[in-house]
Amino acid sequence: MAAAATCGSVAASTGSAVATASKNNVTSFQRRGPRASGTNDSGPRLVSIAGTRPSVRNGQLLVSTGLPALDQLLGGGLAVGTVLLIEEDKYNIYSPLLFKYFLAEGIVNGHTLLVASAKEDPANILQELPAPLLDDKCKKEFDEDVYNHKTPESNIKMKIAWRYQLLPKMEIGPVSSSRFGHYYDASKRMPQELIEASNWHGFFLPEKISSTLKVEPCSLTPGYTKLLQFIQNIIYEEGFDGSNPQKKQRNILRIGIQNLGSPLWGDDICCAENGGNSHSLTKFLYVLRGLLRTSLSACIITMPTHLIQNKAIIARVTTLSDIVVGLESFIGSERETNPLYKDYHGLIHIRQIPRLNNLICDESDVKDLAFKLKRKLFTIECITKLRSYDLRSQIYFLSRHLQRKFSIKKNPYFKEPHTLKKIY
Amino acid sequence: MTPSEGARAGTGRELEMLDSLLALGGLVLLRDSVEWEGRSLLKALVKKSALCGEQVHILGCEVSEEEFREGFDSDINNRLVYHDFFRDPLNWSKTEEAFPGGPLGALRAMCKRTDPVPVTIALDSLSWLLLRLPCTTLCQALHAVSHQDSCPGDSSSVGKVSVLGLLHEELHGPGPVGALSSLAQTEVTLGGTMGQALAHILCRRPRQRPTDQTQWFSILPDFSLDLQEGPSVESQPYSDPHIPPVDPTTHLTFNLHLSKKEREARDSLILPFQFSSEKQQALLQPRPGQATSHIFYEPDAYDDLDQEDPDDDLDI
Numbered sequence: 001m002a003a004a005a006t007c008g009s010v011a012a013s014t015g016s017a018v019a020t021a022s023k024n025n026v027t028s029f030q031r032r033g034p035r036a037s038g039t040n041d042s043g044p045r046l047v048s049i050a051g052t053r054p055s056v057r058n059g060q061l062l063v064s065t066g067l068p069a070l071d072q073l074l075g076g077g078l079a080v081g082t083v084l085l086i087e088e089d090k091y092n093i094y095s096p097l098l099f100k101y102f103l104a105e106g107i108v109n110g111h112t113l114l115v116a117s118a119k120e121d122p123a124n125i126l127q128e129l130p131a132p133l134l135d136d137k138c139k140k141e142f143d144e145d146v147y148n149h150k151t152p153e154s155n156i157k158m159k160i161a162w163r164y165q166l167l168p169k170m171e172i173g174p175v176s177s178s179r180f181g182h183y184y185d186a187s188k189r190m191p192q193e194l195i196e197a198s199n200w201h202g203f204f205l206p207e208k209i210s211s212t213l214k215v216e217p218c219s220l221t222p223g224y225t226k227l228l229q230f231i232q233n234i235i236y237e238e239g240f241d242g243s244n245p246q247k248k249q250r251n252i253l254r255i256g257i258q259n260l261g262s263p264l265w266g267d268d269i270c271c272a273e274n275g276g277n278s279h280s281l282t283k284f285l286y287v288l289r290g291l292l293r294t295s296l297s298a299c300i301i302t303m304p305t306h307l308i309q310n311k312a313i314i315a316r317v318t319t320l321s322d323i324v325v326g327l328e329s330f331i332g333s334e335r336e337t338n339p340l341y342k343d344y345h346g347l348i349h350i351r352q353i354p355r356l357n358n359l360i361c362d363e364s365d366v367k368d369l370a371f372k373l374k375r376k377l378f379t380i381e382c383i384t385k386l387r388s389y390d391l392r393s394q395i396y397f398l399s400r401h402l403q404r405k406f407s408i409k410k411n412p413y414f415k416e417p418h419t420l421k422k423i424y
Numbered sequence: 425m426t427p428s429e430g431a432r433a434g435t436g437r438e439l440e441m442l443d444s445l446l447a448l449g450g451l452v453l454l455r456d457s458v459e460w461e462g463r464s465l466l467k468a469l470v471k472k473s474a475l476c477g478e479q480v481h482i483l484g485c486e487v488s489e490e491e492f493r494e495g496f497d498s499d500i501n502n503r504l505v506y507h508d509f510f511r512d513p514l515n516w517s518k519t520e521e522a523f524p525g526g527p528l529g530a531l532r533a534m535c536k537r538t539d540p541v542p543v544t545i546a547l548d549s550l551s552w553l554l555l556r557l558p559c560t561t562l563c564q565a566l567h568a569v570s571h572q573d574s575c576p577g578d579s580s581s582v583g584k585v586s587v588l589g590l591l592h593e594e595l596h597g598p599g600p601v602g603a604l605s606s607l608a609q610t611e612v613t614l615g616g617t618m619g620q621a622l623a624h625i626l627c628r629r630p631r632q633r634p635t636d637q638t639q640w641f642s643i644l645p646d647f648s649l650d651l652q653e654g655p656s657v658e659s660q661p662y663s664d665p666h667i668p669p670v671d672p673t674t675h676l677t678f679n680l681h682l683s684k685k686e687r688e689a690r691d692s693l694i695l696p697f698q699f700s701s702e703k704q705q706a707l708l709q710p711r712p713g714q715a716t717s718h719i720f721y722e723p724d725a726y727d728d729l730d731q732e733d734p735d736d737d738l739d740i
Contacts, residue, residue: 304606
């Protein structure tokens with residue numbers, strides 16, 4: 001499995017470092033030398049894949065979902081080899097955004113993309129990706145955007161926690177292309193040259209399938225079969241599963257499947273409660289998980305679960321996916337007029353987080369999250385302003401927001417106070 | 425004055441409603457029920473698009489051709505292209521004029537046209553098709569027909585397609601109706617009270633918020649629309665104005681509001697740590713690209729700056 005390979009190589013490299021140190025008869029705590037090349041952004045002597053980093057909790061290789069706020073809620077990012085399932089909102093306005101952020105992150109990091117859809121041509125989907133923000137001048141635009149929406153109370157200078165005035169309200173910063181998560185401007189399109197420079201494969205169902213095939217019961221619908229064959233071909237030919245030795249550097253395959261389970265894929269779980277092909281979708285997810293676990297790929301699927309008639313299928317689909325995020329928009333519901341929700345466009349529910357190589361999963365304490373789509377940004381915020389500040393959430397708050405930890409002791413070894421750690 | 429210009433010079437509000445229904449293109453779903461029938465609205469839309477010069481195809485499955493053409497004047501009747509599937513739905517008489525493959529074959533054949541003229545296809549009715557064809561096949565065919573013009577590259581070669589589908593909501597469960605409404609660009613649900621017909625119009629533009637509108641109307645014998653002011657307002661918000669908005673700070677066990685005196689007392693409180701304004705200004709200056717960190721240490725009253733090592737007293 002991809003994660004085991006990474007962990008094994010990290011262990012091997014640290015083992016060799018300790019061995020050399022003991023030979024030189026000095027303490028094993030050595031200052032790290034200057035980085036060998038600019039592309040290494042994780043691990044001491046590990047050639048890493050661009051746009052990935054190991055998780056700080058269990059060493060799993062993570063890729064960014066395109067939204068740094070969502071990455072944080074999922075425990076650092078999306079693990080390579082797993083599926084992110086997004087339950088679409090009722091009018092399908094916000095879930096295509098998350099889908100596009102995922103694909104845009106792949107293009108910015110140079111990953112290979114595989115876009116599958118039964119509704120829109122993948123080339124059109126790629127034309128509508130948001131533009132990445134890579135400059136310092138864009139940071140100024142963001143700051144103006146943030147300050148324009150400040151409430152009057154937040155303009156009061158903080159008297160006790162005055163150090164926090166330095167910190168930005170949201171985690172925005174000028175980003176270079178070697179960083180993990182990027183920010184995107186939803187009002188602009190990705191430049192054409194970036195899309196053309198990227199390597200992408202499209203699967204548009206109406207082109208790939210003839211509509212007169214007969215379907216046997218209890219097997220996959222033809223659309224799903226073709227899609228699985230297509231994914232398997234790409235993985236095998238481009239060597240994401242290690243079968244063909246890749247001469248170039250290893251890369252990640254980002255798979256995006258839009259509107260899975262809708263009638264346009266030929267699946268009738270949205271139309272009938274006990275249709276003939278009710279196992280088609282669950283079989284598809286099972287086979288897809290097998291393909292993903294044995295290759296360096298990550299997948300995002302959007303599914304209109306509000307249309308699925310049989311609730312047992314939704315439960316099975318949730319179990320077969322790794323991370324499940326549900327979007328609930330306020331459009332057309334009675335919550336639209338509730339003053340508690342007036343600043344937001346909908347709620348975001350993290351329904352499941354996987355336990356990968358772990359006994360526990362990294363669930364965040366915050367349960368009531370809401371999102372809003374401003375003109376340029378998609379932000380996720382915790383909605384309860386009346387939060388209880390117990391000890392556990394204080395530690396969470398401090399560890400996420402403090403950038404430096406320092407300590408002064410009355411001890412001769414630490415006579416001069418100096419910084420011990422920098423935490424970003 | 426050509427008939428199409430005459431149609432456009434009609435009352436502005438009448439044109440607004442029908443125009444808004446036909447302007448988006450794509451699938452327009454007319455959901456009716458036993459009490460509020462939708463065929464007359466369908467025929468009004470067909471008449472409007474015929475007068476605008478579009479090519480109109482009718483797939484008649486539920487009622488006979490004579491009954492459908494009733495009420496239209498002769499020039500409109502000459503413009504309609506009628507495909508009759510009512511008289512011989514299973515094609516037992518094996519005539520040449522019927523489409524091979526039934527109504528589904530007719531729909532699929534319309535996917536392959538290359539005319540620049542805008543086309544309106546009226547399905548009478550979509551319920552009939554939904555009861556005889558698998559829902560997924562019908563959804564795929566409808567999507568293929570209504571989205572021919574969505575390629576940005578060659579949008580000039582193929583004209584806009586509108587598919588008007590009449591759906592009787594009571595015949596189907598929530599599944600097929602939900603699936604079709606998620607495909608539809610515009611959805612008109614007919615209702616009303618006391619003899620007055622009401623249309624809820626939900627427009628889903630791609631990537632934008634759906635807009636919701638209600639309109640009281642009645643249809644005149646010549647299938648033109650008469651818009652009326654009904655008892656309720658035009659754009660109806662979902663909230664009931666009689667329920668006051670919820671204030672989340674009302675029933676708390678602690679006090680969130682400060683009186684003036686309390687606020688003054690809070691401001692005049694002396695903070696426990698030493699807080700010089702120079703230090704604050706120095707720290708709040710944004711310094712880009714700062715590599716090292718500075719620790720500002722101001723000794724407290726209780727601080728002991730003894731340089732002796734307390735470990736020296738230990739006897740090891």
